[in-house]
Amino acid sequence: MRNYLFDTDVLISILRGKDLSFKRRLETLRAQKSGLWVSVISLRELYHGAFKSENPPKNLFLIQQLNNHLRIIDIDENVAFLYGEIQATLEKSGEKVGDFDVLIASAAIQEKLTLVSGNARHFQRIVDVFGQLKFEVWN
16 A cells, blocks of 8 residues: 655645546545545645635635645654755756755655645656656646
């Protein structure tokens, strides 16, 4: 059984319900008893979006409903250490990836989770330069 960490863009697609295939994939993973995770970084982005939306109560409710199916990964010292190593490796090779994406990838690597994202470009850079990251692209 694989365990998955969902990037913010995939979670937003699920919450908006515009692409039902994402919701179906999530339900399939739940039925398979896969471990489903969200980073505290992604939660921060979701809450920020909910509070600045036209209907914060509705969007906060949707996030809470989604959170009922996900476990939360915090950023601890081990993830911070790995972040520093990955970001330095990327910079030395001339690559630049945003801090939040590197933190999310670091959490996935540390916890041996498969990262699910629609942003293949950023995370492929991490794989190409640093390795170790397992990820799936949902789009």
